[in-house]
Amino acid sequence: xxxxxxxxxxxxxxxxxxxxxxxxxxxxxxxxxxxxxxxxxxxxxxxxxxxxxxxxxxxxxxxxxxxxxxxxxxxxxxxxxxxxxxxxxxxxxxxxxxxxxxxxxxxxxxxxxxxxxxxxxxxxxxxxxxxxxxxxxxxxxxxxxxxxxxxxxxxxxxxxxxxxxxxxxxxxxxxxxxxxxxxxxxxxxxxxxxxxxxxxxxxxxxxxxxxxxxxxxxxxxxxxxxxxxxxxxxxxxxxxxxxxxxxxxxxxxxxxxxxxxxxxxxxxxxxxxxxxxxxxxxxxxxxxxxxxxxxxxxxxxxxxxxxx
Numbered sequence: 001x002x003x004x005x006x007x008x009x010x011x012x013x014x015x016x017x018x019x020x021x022x023x024x025x026x027x028x029x030x031x032x033x034x035x036x037x038x039x040x041x042x043x044x045x046x047x048x049x050x051x052x053x054x055x056x057x058x059x060x061x062x063x064x065x066x067x068x069x070x071x072x073x074x075x076x077x078x079x080x081x082x083x084x085x086x087x088x089x090x091x092x093x094x095x096x097x098x099x100x101x102x103x104x105x106x107x108x109x110x111x112x113x114x115x116x117x118x119x120x121x122x123x124x125x126x127x128x129x130x131x132x133x134x135x136x137x138x139x140x141x142x143x144x145x146x147x148x149x150x151x152x153x154x155x156x157x158x159x160x161x162x163x164x165x166x167x168x169x170x171x172x173x174x175x176x177x178x179x180x181x182x183x184x185x186x187x188x189x190x191x192x193x194x195x196x197x198x199x200x201x202x203x204x205x206x207x208x209x210x211x212x213x214x215x216x217x218x219x220x221x222x223x224x225x226x227x228x229x230x231x232x233x234x235x236x237x238x239x240x241x242x243x244x245x246x247x248x249x250x251x252x253x254x255x256x257x258x259x260x261x262x263x264x265x266x267x268x269x270x271x272x273x274x275x276x277x278x279x280x281x282x283x284x285x286x287x288x289x290x291x292x293x294x295x296x297x298x299x300x301x302x303x304x305x306x307x308x
Contacts, residue, residue, distance in 0.1 A: 008295065012288045017070065019284045020277070024066050027273045035082070056082060056274065069277065078278040083270045088278035091263060095279075098259035101172060102251065103244045105179025106186070107237070114187040115233065118194025122229070123221065125199050133195065137188035149181040149254040178255040182248060186240050193236055197229035204228075238294030242287030 035044055035052050052058070057065050072079055078088035121133035140148070156177055157165040163177035201207060202225060210220050248261030256262075260279055267275035 005292075005296070008292050012292070015288060016284060020070065020073070020281050021066060023280045023284070024069060024277050025062070027276050028062055028065070033271075052082065055080075069274075073281060078281075079274045081267075081272055081275045083267070083272045083275065088275055091275065092260070092279065092282055095259050095263050098175075098257050099245065099248055099252070099261065101175045102179050102182060102248060102257065102259060103241065105175050106183030106244055107241070109180050110183040110187045110190055110240070111237065114190030115194050115230075118191040118233075119198055119221075119226065119229075121191065121195040122198025122202070125195075130195070133191055137191050140184055140188040145181065145185055146250050146254065148184055149178070149251055152177055152181050153254060175257070178251050178257060181254075182244060182251045186236075186243070190233060190236060194229060194233050197232055198225060201225045201229050234297055235294055238290045238297075239287070241290045242283060245283040245286060 035049050035058070057068055060068075069079065076089070078092065080087055081091065117133045117137075121130040124130055153165065157163045164174045207220060207224060210224050215224075245260060248259055249265050250261070251257075252259045252262040253265050260282070264276060264279050266272075267279070
């Protein structure tokens with residue numbers, strides 16, 4: 001197991017460099033004039049333009065700019081934002097708790113409701129609950145997230161007052177509705193994936209053997225079926241954490257939550273390349289770490305899996 005963990009960590013290094021290189025290239029390829037965007041329609045003083053161009057290496061070749069960036073990043077320096085000159089590390093530290101709370105609500109909502117609905121539909125395949133889960137998840141998948149978020153904000157928050165409308169002043173309660181909106185799409189996929197996996201395992205030979213041995217249905221479902229069915233679900237959940245970070249751009253924008261996605265959206269609007277790359281690099285690291293944790297969880301769910 002130890003050699004496997006070391007090998008996976010070494011594999012993460014070229015993946016991280018490749019991902020950040022592509023992101024940096026895409027941000028550079030957008031073009032535009034970030035210095036001019038700071039001043040809007042007003043003229044930029046020549047001294048200010050020259051100072052910012054020198055500070056952020058805007059006139060250097062692309063590869064040299066990337067080398068400056070990755071060298072600073074290795075030392076833990078995310079650089080400074082063009083829009084305001086704040087250290088990006090400080091911006092990440094401020095934004096990170098908001099997105100963490102949002103993702104925590106989304107994952108809990110996704111696991112509790114999605115897995116429960118999928119198990120119920122898989123066990124009672126073809127029945128009322130199965131059809132209800134299929135229709136409701138298909139409906140959620142068919143509707144864009146920004147539509148779900150806008151409708152939920154209007155009716156569940158403003159009209160009916162079940163949740164706070166947009167601010168984060170109500171503590172953790174403020175994150176409930178945006179977290180459920182963020183996890184809605186993934187919940188639908190988790191429910192369908194769990195349902196299919198449960199139905200497939202119920203037809204397996206080892207389940208027929210377990211029933212032939214006289215094991216009670218609760219043990220057959222709870223131990224043998226559920227344990228094997230959760231392996232693909234755990235894989236999806238692990239990779240989905242990285243997707244939540246990207247999806248937070250829309251959700252945090254709708255509910256005005258100053259998290260990671262909100263900062264990326266604002267950086268896109270003002271073409272603040274260093275801020276965009278800094279936050280996206282953080283998402284890449286989170287995605288790689290969660291993928292590693294998912295692989296390690298395989299051994300807990302299925303002892304037949306060996307890494308060496």
